[in-house]
Amino acid sequence: xxxxxxxxxxxxxxxxxxxDEQECVKEAFDTNWVSTVGKNLEQLERGICDYVxxxxxxxxxxxxxxxxxxxxxxxxxxxxxxxxxxxxxxATVNPVSYEQGVQVFIDSERExxxxxxxxxxxAFQKYPDTKAVIAxxxxxxxxxxxxxxxxxxxxxxxxxxxxxxxxxxxxxxxQTGTFGTYGVISFNxxxxxxxxxxxxxxxxxxxxxxxxxxxxxQARENVPWYQHKELxxxxxxxxxxxxxxxxxxxxxxxHRIRKKEIYDRYQRSLRGLPLTMNxxxxxxxxxxxxxxxxxDEGTKVTPHxxxxxxxxxxxxxxxxxxxxxxxxxxxxxxxxxAVEGADVGKDIFRRGLCLPSDIKMTEEEQEIIIELIKxxx
Numbered sequence: 001x002x003x004x005x006x007x008x009x010x011x012x013x014x015x016x017x018x019x020d021e022q023e024c025v026k027e028a029f030d031t032n033w034v035s036t037v038g039k040n041l042e043q044l045e046r047g048i049c050d051y052v053x054x055x056x057x058x059x060x061x062x063x064x065x066x067x068x069x070x071x072x073x074x075x076x077x078x079x080x081x082x083x084x085x086x087x088x089x090x091a092t093v094n095p096v097s098y099e100q101g102v103q104v105f106i107d108s109e110r111e112x113x114x115x116x117x118x119x120x121x122x123a124f125q126k127y128p129d130t131k132a133v134i135a136x137x138x139x140x141x142x143x144x145x146x147x148x149x150x151x152x153x154x155x156x157x158x159x160x161x162x163x164x165x166x167x168x169x170x171x172x173x174x175q176t177g178t179f180g181t182y183g184v185i186s187f188n189x190x191x192x193x194x195x196x197x198x199x200x201x202x203x204x205x206x207x208x209x210x211x212x213x214x215x216x217x218q219a220r221e222n223v224p225w226y227q228h229k230e231l232x233x234x235x236x237x238x239x240x241x242x243x244x245x246x247x248x249x250x251x252x253x254x255h256r257i258r259k260k261e262i263y264d265r266y267q268r269s270l271r272g273l274p275l276t277m278n279x280x281x282x283x284x285x286x287x288x289x290x291x292x293x294x295x296d297e298g299t300k301v302t303p304h305x306x307x308x309x310x311x312x313x314x315x316x317x318x319x320x321x322x323x324x325x326x327x328x329x330x331x332x333x334x335x336x337x338a339v340e341g342a343d344v345g346k347d348i349f350r351r352g353l354c355l356p357s358d359i360k361m362t363e364e365e366q367e368i369i370i371e372l373i374k375x376x377x
Contacts, residue, residue, distance in 0.1 A: 003313065003368055003371065003372065004313075005312065005313045005314045006313060006314040006315065006365070006368075007314075008314075009314045009315070009316065010314065010315045010316065010356045010358060010361055010365055010369065011316050011356065011358045012190065012290070012316045012317065012318055012354060012355075012356050012357060012358065013190040013191075013289070013290065013356075013357050013358050014189065014190065014358050014360070015189050015190075015194045015196070016251075016255065016358075016359050016360055018247065018248075018250075018251050019247075020246075020247030020248075020250050020251070021243065021244045021246075021247030021248060022247070023247065024040055024243035024244070024246045024247045025040075025240055025243040025244060025247075027039070027040070027243065028040055028239045028240050028243050029240075033239045034238065034239055034240050035238060035239060036217065036236040036237065036238055036239065037239060038239030038242070039239070040239045040240075040242035040243040040245075040246050041059055041237060041239050041242040043242075043246050044057075044059055044195075044200075044237075044242040044245045044246045044249065045057040045058070045059050045200070047246065047249045048185070048200055048202070048249065049202070051175070051249070051252070052167075052175040052176075052177050052178055052183075052202065053174065053175055053178055054177070054178050054183065054202045054203065054204055055203070055204040055205075055206065055209075056202070056203050056204065056205070056206055056208075056209035057200050057201065057202050057209075058200060058201040058209055058212045058213050058216065059195075059198065059199075059200050059236070059237035059242055059245070060198065060199050060200060060201060060216055060235045060236060060237055061197065061198060061199070061234070061235050061236065061237055062186070062188070062197060062198060062199050062235075063091065063164040063184055063185065063186030063187070063188065063198075063199030063200075064091045064094065064095065064199070065199060065216070065233070065235040066184040066185070066186075066199040066200055066201040067091065067092065067095045067134070067160070067162065067164075067184050067199075068095035068098050068099075068233075068235075069201055069212045069215055069216065069233075069235065070095075070134075070160045070182035070184055070201060070212075071095045071096055071098070071099050071101070071132070071134075071160070072099060072215065073158075073181075073182060073203075073208050073211065073212065074131060074132040074158040074160065074181070074182070075131070076096060076099045076101040076131055076132060077099065077100070077101070078099075078100040078101070079100070079101070079102060080099075080101045080102065080131040080132075081101070081102055081104055081127045081129065081130045081131060082096045082101045082102070082103055082104070082130065082131060082132045082133070082134060083104050083106050083120060083123050083124075083127075083130055083132070083133040083134070083157070084096065084103045084104065084105055084106065084133075084134045084135075084324065085105075085106060085108075085114065085115045085134065085135050085136040085138070085143075085162070085324075086105035086106055086107055086108065086115075086323045086324050086325055086335060086345045087107075087108045087113060087114075087138060087320070087321055087323050087324075087344075087345035087348060087349070088136040088138060088162070088321055088324065089136075089164075089321055090324070090327070091164070092134055092136045092162045092164075092324075093105075093134065093324055093330070096134070101131070102333065103324070103330060103333050104123055104127060104130070104333065104334045104335075104336065105323070105324050105325045105330070105333055105334070105335045105336070106119045106120050106123055106135075106336055107119045107335065107336065107337035107338060107342065107343065107344050107345055108138075108344045108345040108348060109144070109338070109344065110279070110344060111144070111279060111281060112138070112141050112142065112143055112144065112279060112280055112281060112284075113138050113139070113141065113278060113279070113345075113348055114135065114136065114137065114138050114141065114142075114143030114144065115135040115136070115143050115144075115148060116337070116338045116344070117144050117147035117148055117151060118338035119336050119337050119338040120133065120148060120151055121151055122336055122337075122338065123336040124151060124154075124155045124157075126334075126336065128155060130155065130157050131157060131158065132157050132158040132159070132160055133148065133151075133152050133157050133158070133159050133160065134160045134162055135148050135159070135160075135161060135162060135180075136162040136164070136165070137161070137162065137163050137165060137166035137169060137176050138165065138278075138321075139165055139278055139286075139289055139290040139292055139354070140165050140166045140168075140169050140192070140259070140286045140287040140288055140289030140290065141166070141169065141278060141279075141280045141284070141286040142166060142169050142170070142171035142176050142280070142281070142284045142286065144281070145161070145171050145172075145176070145179040146171075146172065146179075148179075149179050149180075158180075158181050158182070159179065159180040159181055159182075160180050160181070160182050160183075160184065161176065161177060161178075161179050161180030161182070161183045161184070162184050163176040163177035163183050163184060163185050163202075164184055164185055164186035164188075164191070164199065165186065165191065165287075165289050165290075166185075166286070166287055166289070167185045167186075167191070167192055167193065167252070167287060168192055168252055168253070168255075168256045168287040169284070169285060169286050169287040170284060170285040171283075171284050172283055172284070177202050178202065178204075181203065181205070181208075182201060182202065182203050182208070183201075183202035183203070184199060184200070184201060184202070185199060185200050185202065186198075186199045187199055187200070187241075187245055187248075191289065192252065192255050192256060192259065192287055192289050193245065193248035193249060193251070193252050193255060194244065194245070194248060195237065195241040195242060195244045195245035195248070196241055196244055197241065198237045198241050198242075198245065213236075214232070215230070215231075215232050215233055215235070216232075216233055216234075216235035216236045217232065217234075217235075217236050218232035218233065218234060219231060219232025219233075220232065255359055256287050256288070258359040259287060259288035259289060259291075259357060259359060260288045262288065262291055262357050262359070262361070262366065263277065263286075263288040263291045263357075265363070265366055265367075265370075266291050266293075266355060266366075266370065269367070269370045270293070270370065270373065270374075273373075273374065273377055274295060274296035274299045274301075274377070275293045275294060275295045275296060275299070276293070276294050276296075277291065277292065277293060277294075278290075278291070278292040278293075278294070278352075288357070289357065290354045290355075290357045291354075291355045291357045292320065292352055292353060292354045292355060293352065293353050293355060294348060294351050294352045295351045295352075295353075296351075297351070299351075301376050301377055303319060303320075303350075303351065303352060303353035304319075305376060306353055306373060306376050307319070307353060309372055309373075309375070309376055310356075310369065310372055310373075313368075313372055315356055315369055315372070316356055317353055317354060317355055317356060318353070318354045319349065319352070319353065319354070320348055320349045320352035320353065320354060321349070322349055323343075323345040323346055323349055325345075326346065326349075355369070355373075356369060
């Protein structure tokens with residue numbers, strides 16, 4: 001091919017700044033509110049809550065911190081079972097170990113690549129005393145949230161919705177992050193909007209939000225001296241980072257539209273090749289955080305070969321998340337699928353690939369990437 005490597009690397013997903021962020025950060029500097037209180041924090045929390053439609057948000061240092069506090073709020077103790085998405089990033093499930101709980105990994109379904117409600121029901125039948133469920137919305141695509149929510153009600157488990165990747169996605173007309181007793185979003189540098197690093201706990205329970213805020217500031221009691229009755233954490237987001245998020249929030253819809261354009265262009269241009277795009281339910285609107293492909297069974301080309309080809313041209317692509325039950329740290333944990341012996345997540349990992357979905361990528365750059373992918377076949 002006559003295509004030359006890109007001079008500047010095309011990233012999978014990287015931060016896109018607009019200038020509003022700098023204004024908000026400057027305001028924090030000018031007023032000397034640079035620590036863990038201030039207007040940026042208040043406005044980011046209020047802005048996110050107004051956007052997604054929940055009562056309370058607690059801005060924290062990472063999405064993982066938010067998940068950890070959600071697990072604590074669910075009162076997970078040593079030995080307690082927690083049903084977790086299997087096909088996800090480790091941050092979804094690690095906080096269960098922080099509280100010495102035990103993860104039971106639930107296989108994916110084909111329709112969204114997310115937690116399979118049929119597998120979840122089988123897991124509840126095996127472990128009826130399960131305390132909580134943590135379900136992720138993979139790559140910005142909503143899981144079958146109504147079904148998962150109903151199963152949690154039926155078996156008395158706390159539902160924690162890991163919406164770290166899905167801010168802006170909609171399920172049956174309602175924003176993700178609001179279906180669980182607790183929801184979690186991430187503002188990591190590669191997410192649809194960023195604070196450079198950070199996350200937020202979402203809930204309609206004011207008492208729980210206050211408790212999370214208390215824990216996140218070292219559980220310091222409200223007395224003049226430093227007094228602590230509980231174990232606390234240094235998890236609160238700073239007013240500086242919240243300023244970045246406050247500026248980014250103004251561009252969330254713009255980012256979401258660009259992500260969809262990227263997904264649609266891949267879908268149109270790759271039609272006819274032995275592959276499909278990451279799927280979603282017709283009554284949902286993903287935020288299309290990452291566009292992914294799944295190669296047809298029996299295709300001679302491998303995801304690794306496509307990734308290596310793109311890498312030669314300075315284009316970043318990544319494998320699908322490796323399922324948690326295949327990770328050495330969790331290989332002894334129970335794994336439950338909808339049908340005994342099935343392993344949907346393993347198959348998606350084997351045949352799937354995340355394509356560059358950076359919103360700074362131009363249409364012309366994406367077309368070149370598409371031609372590189374086509375050349376692999």
